[in-house]
Amino acid sequence: MSSEVAIKVSGLGKCYHIYDKPHDRLLQMLRRGRKQYYREFWALRNVSFELKKAETVGIVGRNGSGKSTLLQLICGLLNPTEGNVHTSGRIAALLELGSGFNPDFTGRENVFLNAAVLGLSEAEIKARFDQIAAFADIGDFLDQPVKSYSSGMSARLGFAVAINVDPDILVVDEALAVGDEAFQRKCFARIGALRAGGTTVLFVSHSGATVVELCDRAILIDRGESILISDPKLVIAKYQRLAYAPPARQEQVRRAILAMHEDEAGTAAPFSREDDAEDDEVGQAGDNDAPERMPGKHEASAYYDKNLVPASTVSYTPNGAVIDNIRILDKTGATVNIITSGQTYRYCYEVRFTHAACAVYFGMVLKTISGFEIGGMGSHEVSDAEPYIAGGSVVRVTFWFRNMLRPGIYFANAGAYSYAMENQQVLHRIIDAHMFRVIAAPSMRWNLSGVVDISSPPRCHLDIVTDAVPVPSDHDEMQERRVTT
Known part of the structure; x- marks a missing residue:
């Protein structure tokens, strides 16, 4: 293996007997070779790739892949x-919450145990212990049994040990998702420092934005196979296409990804804006699951996909008002949920007031697929x-916004x-009320940092469609009426 290669995987496969x-x-043990009493399940098969030293690679794929x-x-x-x-080199791994910890040992004892397993001497552990404790920041719980820890505390301690043993290779399996935002930011900053120092980082994440931001390359795993190894933007685009495809079209999408041209090193061709447009051709005319309007290969127009429905919607109990008819409209007034970067859209919903209310205002928030609030x-x-x-009024709320989000699900x-x-x-509130996908326009500026261009100011407009009761002239009467209702 070349001195510049940190990890080399060749034809790797793992089969389980069911x-x-x-x-x-x-019976299988007693009659080995005479009859097979099990079914083979290949959790992984024929996976090959190389990771260079100081390279950061993300692995994405659906659950169970x-x-x-x-x-x-x-x-x-x-x-x-x-x-x-x-x-x-030395591998430090954080594969699952509390992996390598003895639940009956204290956090302090587990630091010594885990660090010793990773190859540090007792003197080295003692020299780094204060750093580990400071990074974990779990206070007096360090001297309590790990079985009393929350999942977040276990992740803090495990990650603190892993990154303070000076690993040559750091492997992380989605374990940071349980930490609070401040701790996650600290972890990513530390990963950045390790990368700068030459550490190879390999991690699993369901956050497309994180993979694109941190990784040099990404690997898409599906059904135990590596079906794409390429630029993170391309891999995430294909992964999201596969993950959100309706069941009837998943095999077709998968075949399209597998059919992509690969160079001699097994790495897919560089990212092209046409790749995303080609994805949209997977649903052909006559496919019952295809969107109602599908753009052509070189178009980047908005359209509506009836399959793009959020599964994480949470609706508060109505308290005098009910929100309904949530949608995004393009400049022609058509309902869309696949929208293009750089264009202006209207985010609309209607509010039916079951009781009178005063001092009323309305709001909306956009979030990434990981739940990060963009604005x-x-x-x-x-x-x-x-x-x-x-009471009885219906208000149509319209927020204008120029879409400068990067491609992805929001x-x-x-x-x-x-x-x-x-x-x-709160008169009524709906979390994850609407789901939409952003596709790239040919003129989109790819040198943006973050997920959004904040250069365009938004605006809002209200239409009171119906008004059941005249507006009273006395303001005190308004407040009294709102309190009593």
């Missing part, structure tokens, strides 16, 4: 059924809220609020 009945396992099995084989925790793995808009300043809306919230008597009341 027995229908417990006693079949014994074989990502964690691959990491365990690389770390030597599993023996491969076929193929082989070669690694160069939001409010219809009014609190001091300038809508003075009074009668979610939008919707909310109606009252600030009567100087106390905010």
Whole structure:
């Protein structure tokens, strides 16, 4: 293996034997070679790639695709059924919460145990202990049994040990998702420092934005195979296409990814804006699951995909108002949920007031697929809220925004609020009320940092469609009516 290669995986596969009945396992042992009492399940098969030193590579794929099995084989925790793995240098791994910890030992004792397993001497552990404790930042719990820890505390301690043993290779399996935002930021900063120092980083993540931001390359695993190894933007685009494809079209999408041209090194061709447009051709005319309007190969126009529906919607209990008819409209007034970068759209919803309310305002928030809040808009300043809306009224809320999001999946919230008597009341709120996908326009600026260009100011407009009761002239009467309702 070349001195510049940190990890080399060649024809790697892992097969498990599945027995229908417990006693079949014994029969297989007694009659080996005469009859097979098990079914083969290949969790991983024919996976090959190389990682250079100081390279950061993300692994993405649907649940059950074989990502964690691959990491365990690389770390030597599993023996491969076929193929082989070669690694160069010390490996520090954080594969699952509390992995390598004895639940009956204290955190302090587990630091010494885990660091010793990773190859540090007792003197080295003592010299680094204060650094580990400071990074984990779990206070007096360091001297409590690990079995009393929350999942976040276990992740903190495990990661603190892993990154303070000066690893040549750092392997992380989605373990950081449980930490709070401040801790996650600290972890990513530390990973950046390790990368700068020459550490090879290999990690599994479901966050496309994180993979694109941190990684030099990405690997898409599906059904135990590595079906794409390439630029992170391209891999994430294909992964999201595969993950959100309706069941009837998943095999077609998968074949399209597998059919992509690969160079001699097994790495897919560089990212092309046409690749995303080609994805949209997977649903051909006559396919019952295809979107109602599909752009051509070289188009980047908005359209509506009936299959793009959020599964994480949470609706608060209505408190005098009900939000409904949530949608995004393009400049022609058509309902869309596949939108193009650089174009102006309207995010709309209607609010039906079951009771009168005063000092009313409305809001929306956009979030990434990981839940990160990109930003939001409010219809009014609190001091300038809508003075009074009668019971039975319907208000159509429209937020204009110029879409400068990078390609990817996003979610939008919707909310109606009252600030009567100087106390905010949630009249109705829906989390992840709407889901939409952004596709790249040919003129999109790819040198943007972050996920959004904030150069365009948004605006909002309200239409009171129906008004069941005249607006009272006396402001005190308005507040009294709101309180009593």
